[in-house]
Amino acid sequence: MEYAMGYRYQLSFLLISALLMSSLQAQNTPPELQVGALTDNIHVIAGAGGNIAVFTGEDGVFVIDDGMPHVIDSVAAAISTITSEPVRMIFNTHWHFDHAGGNKHFAANGTIIVAHDNVRKRMSTKQFSRLFNSERKPSPYGALPVVTFDNSVTFHMNGETVVAKHIPNGHTDGDSILQFSSANVAHLGDLFFNGSYPVIDISGGGSIQGMIAAVDTVLPLLNADTKIIPGHGPQATIVELRAYQDMMSTVVRRMLILMEEGKSVDEIVAKR
Secondary structure, eight states, X not given: OHHHHTHHHHHHHHHHHHHHHHHHHHHTSOOOOEXXXXXXXXXXXXXXXXXXXXXXXXXXXXXXXXXXXXXXXXHHHHHHHHOSSOEXXXXXXXXXXXXXXXXHHHXXXXXXXXXXXXXXXXXXXXXXXXXXXXEEOOOOGGGSOSEEESSEEXXXXXXXXXXXXXOOSSSSSSOEEEEETTTTEEEOGGGOBTTSOXXXXXXXXXXXXXXXXXXXXXXXGOOTTOEEEOSBSSOBOXXXXXXXXXXXXXXXXXXXXXXXXXXXXXHHHHTO
Protein backbone atom coordinates (compact mmCIF):
# COMPACT_ATOMS: atom_id res chain seq x y z
CA MET A 1 0.00 0.00 0.00
CA GLU A 2 2.80 2.40 0.93
CA TYR A 3 4.55 1.68 -2.35
CA ALA A 4 1.36 2.37 -4.30
CA MET A 5 0.73 5.61 -2.42
CA GLY A 6 4.16 6.82 -3.43
CA TYR A 7 3.55 6.06 -7.11
CA ARG A 8 2.68 9.57 -8.24
CA TYR A 9 5.62 11.12 -6.44
CA GLN A 10 8.20 8.56 -7.53
CA LEU A 11 7.11 8.51 -11.13
CA SER A 12 6.99 12.28 -11.54
CA PHE A 13 10.34 12.84 -9.89
CA LEU A 14 11.91 10.23 -12.15
CA LEU A 15 10.58 12.01 -15.21
CA ILE A 16 11.98 15.42 -14.23
CA SER A 17 15.33 14.27 -12.83
CA ALA A 18 17.11 14.79 -16.14
CA LEU A 19 15.99 18.43 -16.30
CA LEU A 20 16.28 19.50 -12.68
CA MET A 21 19.87 20.71 -12.60
CA SER A 22 19.68 22.53 -15.93
CA SER A 23 16.48 24.24 -14.80
CA LEU A 24 18.09 25.42 -11.58
CA GLN A 25 21.12 26.76 -13.43
CA ALA A 26 18.98 28.51 -16.04
CA GLN A 27 17.17 30.49 -13.37
CA ASN A 28 20.38 32.31 -12.48
CA THR A 29 21.69 32.86 -15.99
CA PRO A 30 20.89 36.15 -17.76
CA PRO A 31 19.07 35.14 -20.93
CA GLU A 32 19.58 36.20 -24.50
CA LEU A 33 16.05 36.64 -25.76
CA GLN A 34 15.02 35.55 -29.24
CA VAL A 35 12.06 37.10 -31.04
CA GLY A 36 10.38 35.29 -33.92
CA ALA A 37 7.20 35.77 -35.96
CA LEU A 38 4.57 33.04 -36.30
CA THR A 39 2.14 35.27 -38.24
CA ASP A 40 1.95 38.97 -39.11
CA ASN A 41 0.67 39.78 -35.63
CA ILE A 42 1.68 36.83 -33.42
CA HIS A 43 5.28 36.74 -32.24
CA VAL A 44 7.15 34.50 -29.79
CA ILE A 45 9.81 35.60 -27.31
CA ALA A 46 12.04 32.77 -26.10
CA GLY A 47 14.72 32.73 -23.43
CA ALA A 48 13.00 34.59 -20.58
CA GLY A 49 11.69 31.45 -18.87
CA GLY A 50 8.60 30.06 -20.53
CA ASN A 51 7.83 30.96 -24.14
CA ILE A 52 6.02 34.29 -24.42
CA ALA A 53 3.48 35.04 -27.16
CA VAL A 54 2.78 38.63 -28.24
CA PHE A 55 -0.46 39.27 -30.15
CA THR A 56 -0.82 42.75 -31.68
CA GLY A 57 -3.51 44.71 -33.51
CA GLU A 58 -5.89 47.65 -33.43
CA ASP A 59 -7.58 46.51 -30.22
CA GLY A 60 -4.38 46.32 -28.22
CA VAL A 61 -1.44 44.13 -27.28
CA PHE A 62 -2.27 40.76 -25.73
CA VAL A 63 0.62 38.80 -24.18
CA ILE A 64 0.66 35.17 -23.06
CA ASP A 65 3.02 34.73 -20.08
CA ASP A 66 5.70 37.27 -19.17
CA GLY A 67 8.84 35.42 -18.05
CA MET A 68 11.00 35.46 -14.94
CA PRO A 69 11.05 38.50 -12.64
CA HIS A 70 14.76 39.26 -12.95
CA VAL A 71 14.57 39.59 -16.76
CA ILE A 72 11.45 41.72 -17.04
CA ASP A 73 13.39 44.68 -18.46
CA SER A 74 14.67 42.43 -21.24
CA VAL A 75 11.14 41.14 -21.88
CA ALA A 76 9.75 44.67 -22.07
CA ALA A 77 12.55 45.63 -24.46
CA ALA A 78 11.83 42.59 -26.65
CA ILE A 79 8.13 43.48 -26.80
CA SER A 80 9.08 47.03 -27.83
CA THR A 81 10.84 45.60 -30.90
CA ILE A 82 7.48 44.13 -31.96
CA THR A 83 5.16 47.02 -31.11
CA SER A 84 5.30 50.52 -29.64
CA GLU A 85 1.86 50.10 -28.08
CA PRO A 86 1.44 49.34 -24.34
CA VAL A 87 0.49 45.84 -23.23
CA ARG A 88 -3.27 45.80 -22.66
CA MET A 89 -3.65 42.27 -21.25
CA ILE A 90 -1.44 39.43 -20.06
CA PHE A 91 -2.67 35.86 -19.75
CA ASN A 92 -0.81 33.51 -17.38
CA THR A 93 -0.92 29.88 -18.54
CA HIS A 94 -0.15 28.91 -14.92
CA TRP A 95 1.29 30.41 -11.74
CA HIS A 96 5.02 29.54 -11.88
CA PHE A 97 7.48 32.43 -11.64
CA ASP A 98 9.05 31.72 -15.04
CA HIS A 99 5.66 32.40 -16.64
CA ALA A 100 4.14 35.00 -14.32
CA GLY A 101 7.24 36.71 -12.94
CA GLY A 102 6.61 39.93 -14.83
CA ASN A 103 3.03 40.43 -13.63
CA LYS A 104 3.80 43.10 -11.06
CA HIS A 105 5.83 45.18 -13.51
CA PHE A 106 3.18 45.16 -16.22
CA ALA A 107 0.23 45.60 -13.84
CA ALA A 108 1.88 48.71 -12.42
CA ASN A 109 1.71 50.14 -15.93
CA GLY A 110 -2.00 49.41 -16.34
CA THR A 111 -1.94 45.91 -17.83
CA ILE A 112 -4.83 43.60 -16.91
CA ILE A 113 -3.70 40.14 -15.76
CA VAL A 114 -5.96 37.18 -16.62
CA ALA A 115 -5.64 33.56 -15.48
CA HIS A 116 -7.49 30.53 -14.20
CA ASP A 117 -9.01 30.71 -10.70
CA ASN A 118 -6.35 28.37 -9.29
CA VAL A 119 -3.53 30.60 -10.54
CA ARG A 120 -4.69 33.45 -8.31
CA LYS A 121 -5.24 31.02 -5.42
CA ARG A 122 -1.70 29.64 -5.72
CA MET A 123 -0.08 33.04 -6.18
CA SER A 124 -1.93 34.60 -3.25
CA THR A 125 -0.88 31.94 -0.73
CA LYS A 126 2.39 30.43 0.47
CA GLN A 127 3.43 27.43 -1.62
CA PHE A 128 5.88 24.62 -0.89
CA SER A 129 7.50 22.97 -3.87
CA ARG A 130 8.59 19.34 -3.61
CA LEU A 131 10.18 19.83 -7.00
CA PHE A 132 12.78 22.31 -5.71
CA ASN A 133 12.34 21.51 -2.00
CA SER A 134 11.66 25.17 -1.30
CA GLU A 135 8.96 27.47 -0.04
CA ARG A 136 7.61 30.32 -2.11
CA LYS A 137 6.02 33.32 -0.43
CA PRO A 138 2.72 34.78 -1.65
CA SER A 139 3.10 37.07 -4.64
CA PRO A 140 2.65 40.81 -4.10
CA TYR A 141 -0.96 41.89 -4.42
CA GLY A 142 -0.17 43.87 -7.57
CA ALA A 143 1.09 40.71 -9.30
CA LEU A 144 -2.14 38.75 -8.89
CA PRO A 145 -4.54 38.15 -11.78
CA VAL A 146 -7.49 40.55 -11.56
CA VAL A 147 -9.69 38.59 -13.98
CA THR A 148 -10.06 34.85 -13.38
CA PHE A 149 -12.26 32.11 -14.84
CA ASP A 150 -13.30 28.53 -14.21
CA ASN A 151 -13.48 26.44 -17.38
CA SER A 152 -12.99 28.72 -20.39
CA VAL A 153 -12.93 32.33 -21.51
CA THR A 154 -12.99 33.87 -24.98
CA PHE A 155 -11.26 37.06 -26.14
CA HIS A 156 -12.55 38.88 -29.22
CA MET A 157 -9.86 41.28 -30.36
CA ASN A 158 -7.61 42.25 -33.25
CA GLY A 159 -9.96 40.49 -35.69
CA GLU A 160 -9.36 37.18 -33.94
CA THR A 161 -11.15 34.83 -31.55
CA VAL A 162 -8.81 33.58 -28.83
CA VAL A 163 -10.20 30.79 -26.66
CA ALA A 164 -8.55 29.91 -23.34
CA LYS A 165 -9.42 26.55 -21.80
CA HIS A 166 -8.52 25.16 -18.40
CA ILE A 167 -6.86 21.73 -18.59
CA PRO A 168 -6.82 20.36 -15.02
CA ASN A 169 -4.08 18.63 -13.06
CA GLY A 170 -1.37 18.25 -15.69
CA HIS A 171 1.68 20.41 -15.00
CA THR A 172 -0.26 22.15 -12.20
CA ASP A 173 -3.93 22.49 -11.21
CA GLY A 174 -4.24 25.82 -13.04
CA ASP A 175 -2.98 25.12 -16.55
CA SER A 176 -4.63 26.74 -19.54
CA ILE A 177 -4.16 26.43 -23.28
CA LEU A 178 -5.02 29.22 -25.73
CA GLN A 179 -6.14 28.82 -29.34
CA PHE A 180 -6.18 31.53 -32.00
CA SER A 181 -9.05 30.36 -34.16
CA SER A 182 -8.34 32.13 -37.46
CA ALA A 183 -4.55 32.03 -37.26
CA ASN A 184 -4.59 28.34 -36.21
CA VAL A 185 -2.01 28.96 -33.48
CA ALA A 186 -2.06 27.31 -30.05
CA HIS A 187 -0.08 28.12 -26.90
CA LEU A 188 0.00 25.03 -24.67
CA GLY A 189 1.97 26.41 -21.72
CA ASP A 190 3.87 23.84 -19.68
CA LEU A 191 1.59 21.01 -20.71
CA PHE A 192 4.14 20.67 -23.54
CA PHE A 193 7.93 20.65 -23.15
CA ASN A 194 9.09 20.24 -26.73
CA GLY A 195 12.22 18.13 -26.99
CA SER A 196 12.54 17.18 -23.32
CA TYR A 197 10.91 15.34 -20.46
CA PRO A 198 7.99 17.07 -18.75
CA VAL A 199 8.45 18.94 -15.49
CA ILE A 200 5.56 18.13 -13.16
CA ASP A 201 4.64 20.18 -10.10
CA ILE A 202 3.00 17.60 -7.83
CA SER A 203 2.75 20.06 -4.95
CA GLY A 204 0.92 22.40 -7.34
CA GLY A 205 -1.68 19.81 -8.29
CA GLY A 206 0.06 18.17 -11.26
CA SER A 207 0.68 14.50 -12.09
CA ILE A 208 2.10 12.42 -14.90
CA GLN A 209 -1.32 10.83 -15.40
CA GLY A 210 -2.75 14.33 -15.74
CA MET A 211 -0.09 15.35 -18.25
CA ILE A 212 -0.92 12.40 -20.47
CA ALA A 213 -4.65 13.06 -20.12
CA ALA A 214 -4.08 16.75 -20.91
CA VAL A 215 -2.37 15.99 -24.21
CA ASP A 216 -5.12 13.47 -25.00
CA THR A 217 -7.60 16.34 -24.53
CA VAL A 218 -5.62 18.83 -26.59
CA LEU A 219 -4.73 16.69 -29.62
CA PRO A 220 -8.27 16.54 -31.11
CA LEU A 221 -8.42 20.36 -30.96
CA LEU A 222 -5.45 20.74 -33.32
CA ASN A 223 -4.68 19.78 -36.90
CA ALA A 224 -1.68 19.25 -39.17
CA ASP A 225 -1.40 22.98 -39.91
CA THR A 226 -1.59 24.22 -36.30
CA LYS A 227 1.45 26.20 -35.17
CA ILE A 228 2.11 25.15 -31.59
CA ILE A 229 3.89 27.25 -28.99
CA PRO A 230 5.09 24.96 -26.19
CA GLY A 231 5.81 26.19 -22.70
CA HIS A 232 9.47 25.42 -23.30
CA GLY A 233 11.34 24.43 -26.44
CA PRO A 234 11.03 25.35 -30.12
CA GLN A 235 7.85 25.91 -32.12
CA ALA A 236 6.15 22.62 -32.92
CA THR A 237 3.43 20.90 -34.90
CA ILE A 238 1.04 18.14 -33.97
CA VAL A 239 3.74 15.67 -35.05
CA GLU A 240 6.05 16.72 -32.21
CA LEU A 241 3.15 16.82 -29.75
CA ARG A 242 2.20 13.24 -30.62
CA ALA A 243 5.84 12.18 -30.22
CA TYR A 244 5.87 13.85 -26.80
CA GLN A 245 2.71 11.97 -25.83
CA ASP A 246 4.18 8.68 -27.05
CA MET A 247 7.35 9.32 -25.04
CA MET A 248 5.44 9.96 -21.80
CA SER A 249 3.22 6.92 -22.27
CA THR A 250 6.20 4.68 -23.06
CA VAL A 251 8.18 5.87 -20.05
CA VAL A 252 5.21 5.34 -17.72
CA ARG A 253 4.56 1.86 -19.11
CA ARG A 254 8.21 0.85 -18.63
CA MET A 255 8.34 2.29 -15.13
CA LEU A 256 5.16 0.53 -14.04
CA ILE A 257 6.63 -2.81 -15.09
CA LEU A 258 9.78 -2.13 -13.04
CA MET A 259 7.73 -0.94 -10.07
CA GLU A 260 5.58 -4.08 -10.21
CA GLU A 261 8.82 -6.06 -10.12
CA GLY A 262 9.63 -4.31 -6.84
CA LYS A 263 12.47 -2.15 -8.14
CA SER A 264 13.41 0.87 -6.07
CA VAL A 265 13.47 4.42 -7.40
CA ASP A 266 17.27 4.33 -7.55
CA GLU A 267 17.19 1.05 -9.46
CA ILE A 268 14.70 2.44 -11.97
CA VAL A 269 16.78 5.59 -12.48
CA ALA A 270 19.89 3.47 -13.01
CA LYS A 271 18.13 1.64 -15.85
CA ARG A 272 17.51 4.98 -17.62
